[in-house]
Amino acid sequence: MNSFKAPRGTRDILPEEVGIWQHIEEVAGKVFASYRYQEIRTPIFEVTELFARGIGETSDIVNKEMYTFADRKGRNLTLRPENTASVVRAVIEHGMLTKLPLRLYYAGPMFRYERPQAGRSRQFHQLGTEAIGSFAPGLDAEVITMVVHLLQDIGLSGLEVQINSVGCPECRGQYRQSLVDYFGQFKEDLCNDCQVRLERNPLRILDCKTAVCSGLKENAPPISDSLCQDCSSHLGEVTRHLKLFGIDYTRNPKLVRGLDYYTRTAFEVVDYGLGAQNAVAAGGRYDNLIEEMGGRPTPAIGFAAGCERLVLCLKERRSPATTTSVPDLLLAAVGLSSEEYPVKFLQELRRAGLSVLFDWEKRGLKAQLKLANRIGVKQALILGQDELDRQVATLKDMETGKQEEIDLVEIINKLTG
RNA sequence: GUGAGCGUAGCUCAGUUGGUUAGAGCGCUGGACUGUGGCUCCGGAGGUCGCGGGUUCGAAUCCCGUCGUUCACCCCA
Numbered sequence: 001m002n003s004f005k006a007p008r009g010t011r012d013i014l015p016e017e018v019g020i021w022q023h024i025e026e027v028a029g030k031v032f033a034s035y036r037y038q039e040i041r042t043p044i045f046e047v048t049e050l051f052a053r054g055i056g057e058t059s060d061i062v063n064k065e066m067y068t069f070a071d072r073k074g075r076n077l078t079l080r081p082e083n084t085a086s087v088v089r090a091v092i093e094h095g096m097l098t099k100l101p102l103r104l105y106y107a108g109p110m111f112r113y114e115r116p117q118a119g120r121s122r123q124f125h126q127l128g129t130e131a132i133g134s135f136a137p138g139l140d141a142e143v144i145t146m147v148v149h150l151l152q153d154i155g156l157s158g159l160e161v162q163i164n165s166v167g168c169p170e171c172r173g174q175y176r177q178s179l180v181d182y183f184g185q186f187k188e189d190l191c192n193d194c195q196v197r198l199e200r201n202p203l204r205i206l207d208c209k210t211a212v213c214s215g216l217k218e219n220a221p222p223i224s225d226s227l228c229q230d231c232s233s234h235l236g237e238v239t240r241h242l243k244l245f246g247i248d249y250t251r252n253p254k255l256v257r258g259l260d261y262y263t264r265t266a267f268e269v270v271d272y273g274l275g276a277q278n279a280v281a282a283g284g285r286y287d288n289l290i291e292e293m294g295g296r297p298t299p300a301i302g303f304a305a306g307c308e309r310l311v312l313c314l315k316e317r318r319s320p321a322t323t324t325s326v327p328d329l330l331l332a333a334v335g336l337s338s339e340e341y342p343v344k345f346l347q348e349l350r351r352a353g354l355s356v357l358f359d360w361e362k363r364g365l366k367a368q369l370k371l372a373n374r375i376g377v378k379q380a381l382i383l384g385q386d387e388l389d390r391q392v393a394t395l396k397d398m399e400t401g402k403q404e405e406i407d408l409v410e411i412i413n414k415l416t417g
Numbered sequence: 418g419u420g421a422g423c424g425u426a427g428c429u430c431a432g433u434u435g436g437u438u439a440g441a442g443c444g445c446u447g448g449a450c451u452g453u454g455g456c457u458c459c460g461g462a463g464g465u466c467g468c469g470g471g472u473u474c475g476a477a478u479c480c481c482g483u484c485g486u487u488c489a490c491c492c493c494a
Contacts, residue, residue: 008485060492064418082494110494115418117488126494193491207492259493268494279494306494334452367446369454384452398454 009114009122020311024154025107028127031150035142037105037129042086044109048078054085054293056260058200065112079111082259084286084302085293087130092295100133100298107307119277119309128283128304132290135299137234140265140285141241143301147269147281148247150305156271156313159280161247163267164255165235166203167227169288172263175226176202182220189216206254222253234264257282261289265301271309273316280313281305327355329415330372330380330398334365342383345411352416373398381411 006012013021029039052062067079080086083106096102107127114120129146131139144161151159167175179202187195190205194213197204206217227235242249249267257266266284274280283303291297329349333342342358349356357377359368365382372380382394392405395414406414 005485065492112493114492115490116486117490120493124494128494204492257493276489277493282494304494309494332453365452366450366454371454373454380454382452386452394453396453401454403453 007122009116011121017311020314021307024307024310025127027153028105028107028150031146031153032105032129035103035129035146037103037131040087040090040104040106041108042080042083042090042106045077045079046086046089048076050085050089050293051078051081054088054261054289055082059260061112061259065114067111067113081112082110082304083108083126083128084130084259084261084289084304087302088290088293088295088300091132092290092293097132097290097295097298102132103129104132105129117277118275119306119312121308125307126304127307128302130300130302132300133298134301135234135287137237137265138241140234140238140301141245141247143283143303144238144242144249144267145245145247147267147283147303147305151269151281151310154310154314156280156310156317159269159271159313161249161267161269162252162255163239163242163249163265164252165223165227165231165264166257166262166266166284167223167231168263171226171228171231172203175221175223178221178226179203179205183216186216203256206256217254220254224253231264238265257284261286261292263287267303269305271313271316274309274312277309279306280309325355326376326378327357327372328378329354330357330359330368330377332359332365332368332372332380332382333362334368334382334384336383336385336388341388341408345381345383348412349415352412354416369398379415381415 032039048066048068051066055062057063061081066081069077071077087104087106091097091102091104105128107125109123109125111123113122116122129143131143144163148159148161151157166172180198183190183194183198183202183205187198189212190198191208191213194205194208197208205213206220208217224232224235239249239251252268255266255268262284264285264287266282268282269280270278271280272278281303283301285299285301287299288297290300331342331346331349333339336342346356346358357372357375359371369380378398380396380398382396384394387393387405388408391408393408393411394403395406395411396403
């Protein structure tokens with residue numbers, strides 16, 4: 001048992017499944033284009049410091065989930081755990097902030113060193129967008145609308161959109177304090193993790209799923225009470241626009257984001273049929289990130305969807321958009337003294353755009369038909385010596401079993417016409 | 418990083434209180450049918466029972482370790 005396996009947390013996407021992935025990517029490309037987003041492709045790895053600064057030094061992602069390595073000259077590099085930091089870096093690096101507004105989308109693999117479980121792997125795929133250069137709340141609603149649009153077109157429905165505001169640095173500080181005040185009263189009752197969170201990141205207590213903490217957070221002050229005037233009216237405008245767009249949503253005052261760069265609007269799309277990792281797509285505003293990364297102050301909003309989770313959803317609803325490609329034709333050469341005709345026809349048929357199956361093993365007709373039948377080829381063109389002697393070939397319909405003889409000179413026209 | 422469940426053929430799984438040569442279905446392959454697929458019948462290949470150690474006369478089965486996997490915690494898309 002010395003054979004190789006894909007590394008832990010990675011997996012192969014086999015041909016039977018790849019159709020679903022292509023479907024998702026194709027739909028995403030169309031939907032993004034209709035909202036005028038353009039694709040950007042950034043490197044799979046970046047200087048480690050980029051993520052440390054972009055995502056946040058204190059986040060779990062940066063602290064314990066990154067694939068970080070030194071290259072042969074000792075540069076400290078990291079496989080991207082998400083793509084927003086890279087996109088922001090590219091935008092600043094190429095002076096694109098002078099050409100606002102920008103609308104960019106990406107799709108590709110991300111890497112996080114986590115314990116694998118349903119909907120979570122070490123190499124996973126995200127597709128997402130970044131809209132850079134506007135504070136307008138209508139844009140937030142448009143982004144959420146686009147996400148719903150995308151998920152619908154992919155073939156998903158019955159998902160729930162949750163929305164909240166995580167405020168700006170000022171009012172979030174206040175909210176943090178009011179949470180500390182509130183949970184501080186019950187410090188002894190909180191679970192061990194949350195006692196630590198009370199010091200380090202009290203907002204995360206709202207995410208806790210233990211029975212005690214869930215009970216306590218029922219009466220925790222909602223962030224809406226702490227939002228400043230601007231953040232509060234921003235959220236109101238976002239929801240007003242969502243109604244204009246006709247998007248159903250749920251206000252979830254306890255929704256918080258894991259990455260430090262988020263401000264104001266935060267949203268998530270969840271599928272309750274999915275297990276513990278049920279967020280299919282999520283995103284929000286990050287109005288301060290670009291400045292923090294060294295660009296001129298510029299607001300932005302984006303989202304990302306987890307492709308593996310989308311695939312799980314689609315399978316869950318057993319609506320597999322699997323389009324396994326089937327060859328149009330089997331070209332079966334049988335007992336020929338020369339390969340002149342089969343090779344000639346192979347080339348002509350393929351040049352004419354047909355997908356043609358050909359058996360170089362020169363097995364018997366039976367074996368060839370069996371193979372063609374198994375993979376669902378619709379027609380077989382049988383070239384045998386006695387046919388060639390009469391300048392004809394036999395065309396067999398694999399579904400009906402009917403056969404007819406065709407003149408060799410007619411074949412290409414007949415099959416491609 | 419923590420916890421629990423599971424590792425037997427390519428796949429899905431049987432395998433009795435530990436007992437001698439480890440099985441089935443599907444799939445693959447050959448034949449019946451010398452140049453005609455699907456259906457049927459008959460045959461064949463394919464396993465160091467995840468790996469390592471221990472207990473035992475004897476281990477797929479019991480024990481320990483390890484790796485893998487699944488789910489959950491954590492975190493997050």
